[in-house]
Amino acid sequence: MTTHPTPASLLDLEVVGPSGVVAAEAALANLLGTTHDVLLVQAEAIVALEATAKGLGRPGVRALNVVTGPYGALFGRWLAATGAAVTTLEVPFHRAVTAADVAAVLASDRFDLVALVHAEAATGSANPLDEIAPLVVANGALLVVDAVASIGGHPVTPDEWGADVVVIGAQKALAGPAGVSALSISPRAWAAMAGNPGAPRESILSLLDLRDGWLRSDRAALLGTPSSLETTALNQALARVEQEGLGSVISRHRAAAAASRAGLRQLGLTPWIADDHAAATVVTTFAGTGSIADLVTAARAAGARFVTAAPGVLASTTGRINHTGRAADLDTVLDELRALGDTLGRPTDPVTEAARRTWAATI
Ligand SMILES: *Cc1c(COP(=O)(O)O)cnc(C)c1O
Numbered sequence: 529m530t531t532h533p534t535p536a537s538l539l540d541l542e543v544v545g546p547s548g549v550v551a552a553e554a555a556l557a558n559l560l561g562t563t564h565d566v567l568l569v570q571a572e573a574i575v576a577l578e579a580t581a582k583g584l585g586r587p588g589v590r591a592l593n594v595v596t597g598p599y600g601a602l603f604g605r606w607l608a609a610t611g612a613a614v615t616t617l618e619v620p621f622h623r624a625v626t627a628a629d630v631a632a633v634l635a636s637d638r639f640d641l642v643a644l645v646h647a648e649a650a651t652g653s654a655n656p657l658d659e660i661a662p663l664v665v666a667n668g669a670l671l672v673v674d675a676v677a678s679i680g681g682h683p684v685t686p687d688e689w690g691a692d693v694v695v696i697g698a699q700k701a702l703a704g705p706a707g708v709s710a711l712s713i714s715p716r717a718w719a720a721m722a723g724n725p726g727a728p729r730e731s732i733l734s735l736l737d738l739r740d741g742w743l744r745s746d747r748a749a750l751l752g753t754p755s756s757l758e759t760t761a762l763n764q765a766l767a768r769v770e771q772e773g774l775g776s777v778i779s780r781h782r783a784a785a786a787a788s789r790a791g792l793r794q795l796g797l798t799p800w801i802a803d804d805h806a807a808a809t810v811v812t813t814f815a816g817t818g819s820i821a822d823l824v825t826a827a828r829a830a831g832a833r834f835v836t837a838a839p840g841v842l843a844s845t846t847g848r849i850n851h852t853g854r855a856a857d858l859d860t861v862l863d864e865l866r867a868l869g870d871t872l873g874r875p876t877d878p879v880t881e882a883a884r885r886t887w888a889a890t891i
Pocket of ligand 1: 572573574575599645647648649650674676677697699707871
């Protein structure tokens with residue numbers, strides 16, 4: 529994996545003005561292939577997600593919130609806090625939700641809004657948005673997608689999905705900064721927010737303030753002081769992705785996931801998510817027979833840099849290889865597998881051989 533030299537200084541950078549933000553929003557719209565508004569948020573993605581929930585949620589809104597990991601659960605709590613009536617569709621975290629799961633709930637009730645996470649960085653599952661989106665569109669509900677962990681690892685296509693809000697960040701597969709994020713917002717979603725008397729105003733969570741004070745202005749002045757460091761880094765990350773090609777970035781992640789899974793199997797570790805629910809994603813989770821915490825600690829002592837325990841309640845049972853961003857790279861995956869193999873006392877040649885073969889067949 530390429531490492532980057534420490535820059536001489538991060539101080540005294542040129543201040544990012546309106547044109548720098550316009551450039552970032554245009555590059556993000558291009559990345560998403562969307563004609564909807566794309567809005568840069570001067571905060572990490574979790575803020576953009578909360579702003580979406582608080583902007584769209586209100587008493588009388590009937591929301592279907594799909595929970596396949598911790599972020600979806602949090603989104604449901606934000607919606608509920610607005611007084612929205614939230615129906616939760618939760619599946620065990622070792623699998624994705626299926627289109628059939630969603631269809632069954634949609635058939636049973638009428639919804640104004642359906643929210644779900646595309647790919648889960650915590651568990652390594654990926655929900656089949658291409659199959660689920662048409663169901664939501666046919667139902668007439670607003671579709672809200674958290675694509676923070678999928679952008680750059682999977683095709684994220686708001687317009688093809690008919691998605692009303694898609695939240696993204698650059699800190700996962702795009703290998704960019706974590707301190708700014710973005711959303712695409714459809715005219716329908718704007719109308720729903722504008723018609724919501726409880727939607728935040730004069731608040732860090734106010735998307736409507738950003739619409740009126742920035743997007744619908746002549747964009748000659750920013751609403752507040754931009755985070756120059758983060759916005760500059762975002763523009764650099766997007767330029768790097770554009771140079772490599774988004775398709776290539778996605779292929780690297782898909783190949784890293786497949787190679788990791790092949791190597792883990794060869795090591796006697798079980799990929800935690802079934803093949804057809806994992807697809808390409810930014811992490812590969814695995815379960816073993818012994819203590820995962822001990823295995824992770826030992827693997828890191830043996831040189832692993834991207835092997836960690838899964839977060840939260842999964843930590844004791846599930847480890848992961850975070851082959852995300854620049855780490856979605858064959859040499860990095862091989863290094864991680866070798867460290868795990870050394871730790872487990874397994875011969876590593878068959879492991880790296882399986883991973884190499886799978887990488888070559890997938891990329
Ligand atoms: C990482 C992530 C987020 C939030 O990112 P922050 O950097 O913590 O704001 C949201 N949703 C998903 C699915 C993620 O993986």
